[in-house]
Amino acid sequence: MPNINLNTEEPLIMHIDLNSAFATIEQQSRPSLRNKPIGVTNRISKNCCVIAASYQAKRLGIKVGMPLSEAKRIAPGFIILESDPAKYHYIYQKLIAIMKKYSPDIKMKSIDEGIIDFHSTRSNINTNPLEIIGYEIKNTIKREIGSIVTVNIGIGPNQFLAKVAASLHKPDGMDIINHRNLLNVYQSLKLTDLPGIAEHYQARLNASNIFSPIDFLNATSDTLKRTVFNSIIGEDWYYRLRGFEMDNIQTKLGQVGRQWVLNKPTGENNVLTSALQYLCQTTGKKLRYENVDARGVLVWLNLVGGEGWYQRKMFKTSFYSDYDIYRRAVYLLNQRPAGTTVQAMGITCYGLSKTNRHQISLFDEINKTERLTDAIDIINENYGVFKILSANSLMGDKLIKQKIPFGGTEYFQLLISSS
Ligand SMILES: [Mg+2]
Incomplete structure (x- = not known):
């Protein structure tokens, strides 16, 4: 194994992601919808698409982005609702309040996802293992947001790996990625499982003989910078994949x-x-x-x-x-x-x-x-x-x-x- 220079720091970034947020929030507020294949769209029309789906709907094969007509064909009992931003905003604020109890350094990444940076509070406030804190947060969310609301929690040394960790076991999962299990995790993933890598970059990586996260990890910083990304973004990827924080530029500077x-x-x-x-x-x-x-x-x-x-x-x-x-x-x-x-x-x-x-x-x-x-x-x-x-x-x-x-x-x- 070449010297791959992983970040060996203790993982102190926690990524929290509400599972099927909009659909779950609707099921939470209307008990008759629970355990049913439901979805949310912005405005119901003949050609509208599903923008969120409950786990019951996902299990039947309904995907986010699917036209309503197709979803109905797959699951005739599929129920579609119009989105209710006021409700989601209320939950968003609740989630922020829970996260802020643990650290002043939090950042929402989208309406249903956020990160807690434990660096500044590790020595005094949050001395428990982060897994214990993770379970505590899951319970608090059930108590304060809703009994059927679950979250995926990922813990990692940087924002990227925390997000990867939060994607490993959905729903209601919790995973930690550190320098010891990083290679095993990468071995289990496809390139497009990595946040930030979709088809376009996958094609560019493939063109440089990078077909898996492990190949990606083994590529040199120079290859990534000059060949694949044609930008300093490639150098950032070299470090990001190794667990170094590359996504803080906006908050730090x-x-x-x-x-x-x-x-x-x-x-x-x-x-x-x-x-x-x-x-x-x-x-x-x-x-x-x-x-x-x-x-x-x-x-x-x-x-x-x-x-x-x-x-x-x-x-x-x-x-x-x-x-x-x-x-x-x-x-x-x-x-x-x-x-x-x-x-x-x-x-x-x-x-x-x-x-x-x-x-x-x-x-x-x-x-x-x-x-x-x-x-x-x-x-x-x-x-x-x-x-x-x-x-x-x-x-x-x-x-x-x-x-x-x-x-x-x-x-x-x-x-x-x-x-
Ligand atoms: Mg989510």
């Missing part, structure tokens, strides 16, 4: 960013750069509003088929103007693999520090940029946002709309912060 969904998925460069420019303008405005400068830029894409790509870079000097952000962002965007069709994109500026731009600059150019940027901000402030845009982004706001992802947390965070 402090960041300002914007994300949008394209109305129509596209791979066209002029459409993407136009959308990107629009994102850079809104991000720049936010940076200046917060009185910070950035040194790092991260550009991410959600591709058709559900996979993601990103590229990031820390720069030597800090920046704050729309143009400086855009120049860097487009440099990163241009490194995306050829032929990708983009569904959503985002930009994050990180490496933030308090701005020094109101000091007199020795360099006239910098002062010019500053004055121009300030002037544009003032005009937009007084006459509505984006009265002044650079020509290329005029197309941008027609092509993109603000992202309110169904499974994402932003919408709910917004509700929470406004209530």
Whole structure:
């Protein structure tokens, strides 16, 4: 066995995932639906799809994403309900409250999934083995959320392995992945069982002779970076697979960013750069509003088929103007693999520090940029946002709309912060 350099740290990340959340919540609130094949959709219509299914429905072969007509054909007794966001929001808040009892470092990954980071509380508050705490949380959820609500719990040294662990035994499972059993776990999985690896990346991995998680683990950082992912994302995978935390960039560094969904998925460069420019303008405005400068830029894409790509870079000097952000962002965007069709994109500026731009600059150019940027901000402030845009982004706001992802947390965070 080559030296594979696994992270040998004690696993302190816990991933909690409500099982069949929407369907179970409906069954919890309406006892007559319990033990029945039920599903949830956004709005019932002839062509609607199942967005959540109870375990009884899943056992009959009904899958999430399946058209209602097909589900009815498989199971004539299948009951479909319209989604009830108010109910799910209530459960979401309950889950957050339970998780917060264990650590201030929690993060919701979607409406029914979250992580607890035990690092800061291990020595004083949470001294029990994490498995014991896991069972305690399962019981608390039954008591405080609902008697039929179950969760999968995964414990690992990083967010990635905690999520893998939470997927091993559904429903109501609990697994720990550490450096001792990691190889055994990988041996039991397919590439597409790994969170973040769907068909598109599977094909790219296969093209580099990587057919299993073990092959993936044995690939060099350089192969992953240069051949497979064509991005620093490949290097991140090298460490992520070994249990090192690579998914904390947003919480650790402090960041300002914007994300949008394209109305129509596209791979066209002029459409993407136009959308990107629009994102850079809104991000720049936010940076200046917060009185910070950035040194790092991260550009991410959600591709058709559900996979993601990103590229990031820390720069030597800090920046704050729309143009400086855009120049860097487009440099990163241009490194995306050829032929990708983009569904959503985002930009994050990180490496933030308090701005020094109101000091007199020795360099006239910098002062010019500053004055121009300030002037544009003032005009937009007084006459509505984006009265002044650079020509290329005029197309941008027609092509993109603000992202309110169904499974994402932003919408709910917004509700929470406004209530
Ligand atoms: Mg779930």
